[in-house]
Amino acid sequence: MTGYLQGKNIVVTGAGNGIGRAIALGCASAGANVVVADYGVSLDGSDPSSVVADSVVAEIEAAGGTALALASDISTMEGGAAAVQAAVDTWGSIDGAVCVAGILRERMIFNMTEEEFDDVIRVHLKGHFTVYKHASAIMRKQDTGGSLVGVTSGAFTGSTSQANYSAAKGGVVSLTKSAALALKRYGVNANCIAPSARTRMSENVPFEIEAGEPDDVAPLAVFLLGDTARHITAQIYTVIGPRISVWAQFGEVRSMFAPGGASWTPEGIEEALPRAIGTEEHPTMALLAQREAERQTSQAKT
Secondary structure (H helix, E strand, C coil): CCCCCCCCEEEEECCCCHHHHHHHHHHHHCCCEEEEECCCCCCCCCCCCCHHHHHHHHHHHHCCCEEEEECCCCCCHHHHHHHHHHHHHHHCCCCEEEECCCCCCCECCCCCCHHHHHHHHHHHHHHHHHHHHHHHHHHCCCCCCEEEEEECCHHHHCCCCEHHHHHHHHHHHHHHHHHHHHHHHHCEEEEEEEECECCCCHHHCCCCCCCECHHHCHHHHHHHHCHHHCCCCCCEEEEECCEEEECCCCCCCCCCCCHHHCCCCHHHHHHHHHHHCCCCCCCCHHHHHHHHHHHHHHHHHC
């Protein structure tokens, strides 16, 4: 990837571990100057430290690249601004930002506390907003524009034990698409990556998932940050090992209309909906049903 991002100044949040680290290293290998922004917290958001960011910077510098470490909390407006400003103050501009930072507070929705919900939304979703806001304010005034890359998850379609995480990742999708629509006229593109890779977070998933490695994600991030991808915007791409997939854009599937242009009644909907538009099965429902059947079979044998 050497030279693909030559001379660009890139901010990567959550860059101290896992996917963020892989993307930071990939950007540096492609010739970018990289702000390694990581608050260095544990999975639940506690025990902040700059050690992980410093370690990644050391790796980049040892390989001949240029980077600086920043241990600011991007879930705050000040932290997001600091990450962006670090690139501007040090190298003169901000050409791209990749938002990977996140925490987990797993709980069934009926057991989830307000704090557990708020903390995950704050780090994942607000952490994207703080960086997008401050980066785009500068990018739109640059002749070179810029690129925003959000990190969502297939969990944005729903999750059994991560309602907070799922809600945050769904918000990241909508926020990124909104940024794409608002910033296209300024030469700024915005896209999402929905990676599935073996990381600290994936270790806690209570069932087997298809997953690659963090290094598999970096090439797509580098591509989306590059000049040749500037026309690509408002997209979601999944990366799992050697496979890259694009998600369909959201839209209505089927419609029905009340007879004679009148208003619907509940009884009328009851009669018409099944034959006229029906429902769209959630792709995970079949898997949940399979797990429940396996659980019942296991119980019956004990």
